[in-house]
Amino acid sequence: MNFDYTQLIPLLPEITVLTMACLVLVVDVYKTSKDSNLTYYLTQLTLVMAAILTIALPATETNRVFNGMFVADSMSDLLKLFIYIVSFMVFVYSREYLRAREMYRGEYFVLGLFGILGMMIMVSAHNLLMVYLGLELLSLCLYAMVAMQRNVVTVSEAAMKYFVLGALASGMLLYGMSLLYGATGTLDIVEMSNKLSTGDLSSSLIMITGMVFLITGLGFKLGAVPFHMWVPDVYHGAPTSVTLYIGAAPKIAAFALVMRLLVEGLGSMQAQWQDILIIMTVLSLFVGNVIAIAQTNIKRMLAYSTISHVAYLLLGIIAGTQSGYVASMFYVIVYAIMSMAAFGMILFLSRAGFEADSLDDLKGLNERSPWYAFMMLIVMFSMAGVPPLLGFWAKLAVLKAVVEVDLVWLAVTAVAFSIIGAFYYLRVVKLMYFDKAEDTNDFIAGPDMRFFLSANALAILGLGIFPGGLLSLCASALGM
């Protein structure tokens, strides 16, 4: 059998991550000292290597290998790159937290790496089976990571809920896929799109049913209402470092999934899925922004904030135009950067035996450290969409996209809810600057965390003042 080995070249980053993940696993079980940083450094090295490979082997054109199972294009390159960057920061932020909770073990990093591999496959999958494979690889890692601190009650509850609901959702996704397969006779995304573009298959009962099931699975992964119920409980219950992991990079992968399945695969059914996404978006806007106000736990609050951000992200997809997809892509990257900084700040404030996840724990942060209070201020303002921070440009881009397709009412709704949402972000700022500090302990974070956290927040400010670069990067990734 003749096999063209050059097909492996686009997969080199994936192969590297897989090999290194196995290596980290073996190294971890054989290492003698318990506190050794070896696994940590190897993990970070893996990400750097993968990033170098991705940059060194850019996809100049859409390159489909393994009979179209796997695709490498400029979108996958950019999204993967951001997955590495975000994961890198996640590991930096998590380090002290994990150490203080005796979770600083190989498993966290191995699962993390396999999860990253799952995301990379999701980003590059061009076949329903590959999509499922990537999704499950990621999900299984996430279930295990959530459950890592299993002797804590909230953690095991969160893990249980996540696992059961996740299984339900992936069952629905799989069912949807099987219906699509039944109707079109193919699992290949490109072929499916070709089949749908001719004839009236798009409006058939079986396709619509399949599509709704598919969207259910995607909605679960993204955390869009009404498939969002796991989000607050898991974000809240999971160890903060895992919440950080779940909250940042997987959203980028989920966005890729939406692009591959809905836009590339079911592109000719846009009229059908647009409606469904609009319903989900409006519900998400409502739930995300309104319920967040009543929260007292900051992780839970950020979970609802995630739901609302997902709604904004979907706006660009709903627009169904190239500039809308670019806006969504920009939004998801911006969201990942912001949520990383926000959860990073909770990790920064926490220490052994103290989670710092109550809103009250932020009180008087300005007295304790004006610099980090300012960093948090940037993050909160950006999430609220205050110009000239990055979050503002992201919101502006998606709103522009929906206005361009004459869905003005949707844009107005989104803006109205973002005003309501601004309340709970600003409340954090109020607590930091105008209330008395209750907690006066010193911060234990190391210099690396301090550096990256500051850089993270300043990036929000800097990229906000100069948003053109990132935006044009997204545009060129989608071939605009």
Place this chain on the structure above:
Amino acid sequence: MENTYLGLVLAPLAGAIIAGLFGKQVGRAGAHWVTILGVGISFILSVLVFKHHVFDGGATYNETVYTWMVSDGITFQIGFLVDQLTALMICVVTFVSLMVHIYTIGYMHDDPGYQRFFSYIALFTFSMLMLVMSNNFMQLFFGWEAVGLVSYLLIGFWFKKDTAIYANLKAFLVNRVGDFGFLLGIAAVLMYFGSLNYADVFALAPSLKDSTVEVFPGTEWSLMTMVCILLFIGAMGKSAQVPLHVWLPDSMEGPTPISALIHAATMVTAGVFMVARMSPLYEYSETALGFVMVIGAITAFFMGLVGIVQNDIKRVVAYSTLSQLGYMMVAAGASAYAAAIFHLMTHAFFKALLFLAAGSVIIAMHHKQDIREMGGLKKYMPITYWTSLFGSLALIGFPGTSGFFSKDAIIEAVHASSVPGADIAYWAVLLGVFITALYSFRMFFLVFHGKERMDHHTKEHLHETPWVVTGPLMLLAIPSLIIGYLTVESVLFGDYFKDAIFVLPEHNVLAKIGENYTSEIGFVLHGMMAPPFWLAMGGLFTAWFIYMKKPEIADNIKNNMQWIYKLLDKKYFADEFNEAFFAGGSRGIGRLLWRNGDIRIIDGLMVNGSANSIGWLSSVVRHVQTGYLYHYAFVMIVGLMLLLGWHLF
């Protein structure tokens, strides 16, 4: 060249960031080294740029560096327009800034806010460079506001002093008024020209010169006049022209180095620069030119008068600045933009010199600023004395000094001008020469000559200031004396500005004067026979006679002419009027709106009302999240069913 321009602009910014954010880490010496290095680099690059454009005949550079945003077809971008005008401006800005940086080491030596101060002035240099190098209105506005911000911060630098806070608030509010006009002007440009880029706007100007706009129904206004006057209102705020001049004298509450840098040499001249830069617009509106000229003339004359009765050394110089800014505006109004920029440059040097010399005196006098308590400082502070003398001579336009060339050119230009209002302006600037000489030498004599009126303690400690203070004085004294002689020919009558400044042939007064121009020497000789010279000498002599020879005359005049003295001393009651009318009036309206509009309707009904209902909604809806797994699964399945149903039924 792009890298040179970027480096030129960013070097001071880098210095400002390091000194400002890491002031504690780099320490006091670190702060001044890093900012001086930044501004020094900037200065060297400016000189290179100047050489490139002026001597090597480099082409005008007009490129976009970064596109910030594209909205509805209008691009907002950062770009540089570097031509002869810009090259001249950046050299002046960076040179004076560098001198002031060095001087500050001595002046602020014991101040606790040392690093903060250096950070601010470096930030100012950055902002000013952004302003003058801009190639579009948005960046111009950015620079405009940024220098305003730094000015605000620096006037209130000693933020524990009530008067300083009052002064910076005042500067801020008055500039808001000007900026409002400026912003409207930019908006009008955007609306009618459809672009923010200078090049596009200037290219369109000739075709739009006759178009009119109807702002209020039934009124037809010339578009050009409206745009130019609106932009000029901005310049009135920034360059402290009557009636928006009130903030500048109070800005002297800030430390002296910034009075020299910002409130005399550079920032306040931004308005003049802007008018010169916009010459392709102003040229098409005689009304606007006349407006500029009359406002300038009023400022030049009446503010000079106030200078005569001031007793605070810095305030005298401040009023002199106001008056000189008026001169520049008059020149711009007469279409002699080159003369305006020329005077801007010479003024930057000698006024910075005078301010720094005043600062040197203030240091020696232990931060006392009343000239009535000085006198006879000549023998204690020789360097300060001589440099002040040179500065004052340049200010009054003594033949041969830099001020002579620029001021004489302005007066001649106004004389030759046919723009409406030129007659009044001519007399105002002519008489202004006498007044300038009077107040300058009044101060000079009272400070350096005559009886030593200071108290015993101060007198004991009188001595010359350290080299970081006197060094910049000497370095500034050189251009104050000779720069005019060196550059008058090319800048005024030669082809220095090329396309940077646009003048219609029928407005070209400088060309008219140029017909009689033979050489620098000839210009000096001609000047010595013209009225301005004799007026200046008369002013000088009067000052000597009244304040040195027969001091009782001064008191007599003061007693016999009470009402005039009072009028001048109170600065024409401008502050009182503003206080009572604008401040009081707006407070009254504000209170009314606050009571009825804000508290009742907006706060009570809309804000709190909607906030309360959202809060209530939130507390209800949150119960959907029950925490039970089977509820969650149920919601998912129901959601799925509903979405399916949406399409199937």
Place this chain on the structure above:
Amino acid sequence: MLEEYLPIWIFMLVGLGFGAVLLTVGFVLSPHRPDSEKLSPYECGFEAFEDTRMKFDVRYYLVAILFIIFDLEIAFLFPWAIVLDEIGWFGFGAMFIFLAILVIGFIYEWKKGALEWE
């Protein structure tokens, strides 16, 4: 077309018959000495009827799960073995990588002590 399935039909018949014959022979020829333990249904080592909230040893499940993972790989090996001739060294390499990954998993569970009962 249906006749192609004839061998399968015969195979099933033979299998069924053979199984039935063996069971019958065993039942007829073996001695019968029943006691209570022998009569109780064998179910995973637990009592068939008792309180549902009982303690059980989680290690049992651990071993069972680990067993299943390694057991299922056989399902992948059988078809591979049949077409090995056609897929050649490439197929061999692919399976080698698969098994190598499996071995890493095995090393992990071994070193972590998942296979030790005590």
